[in-house]
Amino acid sequence: MPFKEKAPSVKAPREAHRAHADAFLANEDHKDPKKVNKPEYRDTTDEAKP
Amino acid sequence: MTYRPAFRKQGDGSRCAWTNCGCASQAMASQRGRRGVDPRTPHGWPPMPAEIRNYIGACGGTSLNQNDAASNHLYAADMAVRYGVPWATFQSLIISGRGAILQIRYSVIAPTRFDASPGFTGNHAVYVNERRSSDGAYLVYDPLADHRRASIPQGPQWWPASLVKAAAYAVPGTATGCVNASFTADTE
Numbered sequence: 001m002p003f004k005e006k007a008p009s010v011k012a013p014r015e016a017h018r019a020h021a022d023a024f025l026a027n028e029d030h031k032d033p034k035k036v037n038k039p040e041y042r043d044t045t046d047e048a049k050p
Numbered sequence: 051m052t053y054r055p056a057f058r059k060q061g062d063g064s065r066c067a068w069t070n071c072g073c074a075s076q077a078m079a080s081q082r083g084r085r086g087v088d089p090r091t092p093h094g095w096p097p098m099p100a101e102i103r104n105y106i107g108a109c110g111g112t113s114l115n116q117n118d119a120a121s122n123h124l125y126a127a128d129m130a131v132r133y134g135v136p137w138a139t140f141q142s143l144i145i146s147g148r149g150a151i152l153q154i155r156y157s158v159i160a161p162t163r164f165d166a167s168p169g170f171t172g173n174h175a176v177y178v179n180e181r182r183s184s185d186g187a188y189l190v191y192d193p194l195a196d197h198r199r200a201s202i203p204q205g206p207q208w209w210p211a212s213l214v215k216a217a218a219y220a221v222p223g224t225a226t227g228c229v230n231a232s233f234t235a236d237t238e
Contacts, residue, residue, distance in 0.1 A: 002225075007138035010145065010186070017146035018236065024139050025130050025233075033230070036134025041223025043133075043230070044111035045153070046172030047069045048194055050061060 002036050003027045052147075052180040053237050054189075055081035056096060057205045059196035064100035066109035073102040074193035075151040075177040076117035076129075076232075082149040082179065083127040083234035093124040099193070111173065114151060114232040130233040134225040137215055141181065143231075144188070147238030150178045150231045155220035159192075164209060166194035166202045173221060178214070178231075179206065186211040 003024050008016040029035045033043055058077045060070040077097035088095040105120040106112055118129040129151070135143075144150060157171035177191040187208040197204035218229035 002134060003136065003139065007136070007142040010141065010181075010183070014146060014238070017142045020139065021143045021146040021148070021236070024135070024143070025132070030132045030134055033133040036228070037225050037230070038223040041133075041221070041230075042173070043113040043115070043153075044173065045069065045072050045175050046111055046170075048060070048071060048156070048167040048172075048174065049170040050068055050167075050198075 002029055053082060053085050054179055054206075055079075055086070057191055058099055058193060060099055060193035061196055061198060062099060064103065066103050069109055069111055070099045070103055071193045072112035072114070072117050072151070072175040073106070073120075074099040075175045075191070076102050076121055078177040078191050079129065079149055079151050079232070079234050080121045080125045080127040082237060083121075083129070084125065085237050089126040091124065091126055095125070097121070097125050097127075114153070114230065117151065118232055128235065132233065133230045134228040135231055136228055140229050140231060143233055144178060144181050147236040149180070149234040149237075151175050152178050152214070152218055153221050153230045154214075154217035155222070156217070158213070158217035158220050162213065164190075164192065164195075164203060164207055164213070166192050166196070168201075170194075181211075182208060188214045190214065
């Protein structure tokens with residue numbers, strides 16, 4: 001299931017952000033783009049102009 | 051103060067330079083992830099885009115996972131690659147003490163003063179080091195920002211949060227309200 005936990009306010013202590021970050025990173029679904037993105041998503045960059 | 055890696059440009063004259071945005075962003079992220087400390091692997095230090103490209107192989111665009119694998123092998127710097135990251139969670143990860151390689155769509159940057167590749171509108175990767183609390187801006191290391199012409203920005207720039215968010219949202223196929231990124235270890 002995609003992660004639904006609400007993020008702390010930007011003014012919250014860093015420890016609150018760390019706890020949120022750790023909870024998010026533990027969610028396996030977000031390691032697989034097919035589980036969370038749309039079918040047309042492409043995980044590659046393009047050639048820039050010099 | 052948040053650790054800041056050296057800026058690495060992709061247009062360095064090396065092989066595949068103009069498709070090396072992911073490799074250059076990874077070089078900066080790997081240095082951040084290790085806080086500049088050489089892991090003493092058999093490979094070079096500091097991290098460089100060309101070395102990462104040589105590990106990945108053939109020219110062409112690169113993925114977050116390809117660059118993560120190179121970073122692990124060359125510099126013992128592991129990344130957390132995540133897709134469909136809600137914007138507020140991305141913000142939280144940066145505030146918590148991590149840097150990130152962020153996928154963006156350059157068509158959103160093209161009309162702004164941050165455009166470092168006139169005519170380019172495709173998928174791109176930048177390295178985001180930190181968020182400034184006074185105005186919410188992000189310190190973005192765009193590997194194209196090498197001042198090769200007078201009109202092109204040079205080095206890390208503070209991009210408004212609204213611009214970073216819009217450019218990341220615009221990557222085709224990304225879940226609504228989300229971004230795709232690869233996070234360094236928490237170094238702070």
